[in-house]
Amino acid sequence: MSAALLWIGVPLMAAMVFWFLRRQKLLCILAIGALNLLLALLAWKLPIGGVINFLGLSIELKAVWTILGRSFVFGSGDHSFLMLIFGMGAFWYIGAGVAKVGRTFAPLGLAVLAFLVAALAVQPFLYAALFIEAAVLFTVPMLVPPGQQPGKGILRFVIFQTMAMPFIMFAGWIATIVEANPTDQRLLLQAVLFMALGFAFWLAVFPFYSWVPLLTGEVNPYVAGFVLNFFPTIVFLLSLDFLNTFAWLREFSLLYVALRLIGAVMVVLGGIWVAFERELARMYGYAVIMENGFSLLALSLHSRVGLEIFTTLFLGRLLSLVVWGLALAILSGQRRVTLDDVEGLLYSKPVTAGAILAGCLSIAGLPLLAVFPMRLFLLEQLVKVAPVTVLWVFIGNIGLFVAGLRLVSSMARSDQGAQFDEKVIPAVFMALGTLAIIVVGVFPGWLTRNLVGLLDAFERLQ
């Protein structure tokens, strides 16, 4: 048996089976959540490329699966990546039961995960663009369930993600030529330009970011959060893979300056827009843009420490987005919620209000919340190489703090005595999520240490 069959084939087949069972929504969500957890555990325990003894049978878990001349390769360093993806998947499915998601969310979400894993495993890498495009197409029915009017956000999402594909495919073609002629500066520049444009479209980098707040504003925030968590994570890991594979890309000095500049612009612009935003779901979108900007800043450090910060940022982002998205989905359902609509929320739905604030302020880097330790470490490292950038980033970060303070101000304001109106089961989920944000913020060591294991798959980036 090959590893690809286990971590790509099984989720795809399960997605097909659960598609026919989608009317049993809760059952689907629970079963798929459990499958994700199982796949994460198997990624932890099974030796890729080794032999497994199961019920008296010896099964070889092959690292490479070749189909039509192309390969899906899982190295021994891919354990952490598989654990991360399926662990994150399990986490998102836990909350999906109460997040008012559509019936298609569970099976299609699993298929999306399978395609994203395939994108990271496929060789040569230009096929990754096609798998990511397939994943994008599968998200469409998930994001816009039947009966809902599609808005500009989903259309732009499909456009921008599709535009990335040609650039990455051309980059793949030029990269093979550059490998043969590493001294040709013109080719090198072309390859970097194509890659940069491809990744810019995928990651909603400035100026291609307009769809993010539009999307979060018009679809279920939890589903949008799922998409906005997994796609950037996979694309960031793919970018590490590129850096690991191509020495000419690693040594292209302008790349790190450009990453720093773009990352800072994303943080500053996201921060400015979010400070003036009145709609809660759109704030969520701007926070995602800022978070992506911080990841680019971590990459721009061009050091082992920078890469460690880059990988550990995944955890804080996951927790914050899940909790914030869940609270928004429970609060809003299909309608748009503005600052005026949350007046008195601290009294009527204190757990929901707390979850929204925890998610927002965690991404803003408030001390003792999940993102804070990694953010502090990032800024400490960044100030050594680019103090002015840190100043700008700080200004952007203040924008998100201002948004958080505006949320607190609205939620605390109430003209009449607000009645307590919190539902127990969603409140339990949100409370646990909020607690997780605090626990990771106070004790960041254990989980983040495991996340650094992601770098094992990229031996040339050590």
Add this chain to the structure above:
Amino acid sequence: MDIVAFDTADFDFLFRKPAVILQQQFDMIPILILMVTTILVSVSRPWRYTILALVAQYLSVAWLVAMVWPIGLAAVKLVVGWMSSAILGATQTDKEDGEKGGFVVQGFLFRLFAIGVVWLVVFSVTPFVDNWFSAPVHLLWGSLLLIGVGLLQMGVSGEPFRIFVGLLTALAGFEILYASVESSVLVAGLLAIVNLGLALAGSYLMVVNTLEEL
């Protein structure tokens, strides 16, 4: 008195074989078809004309791709393009005949002008792009025309139908260019799936508000 210097290249046409000239003129046909279809795709309001233009457009795409690929493989582009057009057309109804608000002269003229600008840009930048891809010039023209008009269509339209037509058009342009550098059957197959997937996603978004939960 000025002496006019002639370059020997100016008289190249005198020494070319008639068959080569004929071939070059023949290769211009898909470009001319594309120039017509890009106008139709952009300015025609009834969806039937747009779909018909898309169908003709894919014929030209396959024709251009056949210059660098075996005809059998290039035919995949034609079949997939026609299937995508059929999928997009199948979800249209007479009620949605694209004539909301009727014919607006200013809008028509604006689109026509914009396409003119796209043509101008395409024919101006082709020599520059030629340095990067070294593909036959007809392929570059066809490809850049489609990419330019596709981007224009996506930029000026708000309806899912028009946007997905633009997206498929731009993608077709990319596929022509990519065909000149890569002839893998697997890539052709996967791109075909992506095209069909985009058409399906577009169709879904066009009717999703009228559907009951899946």
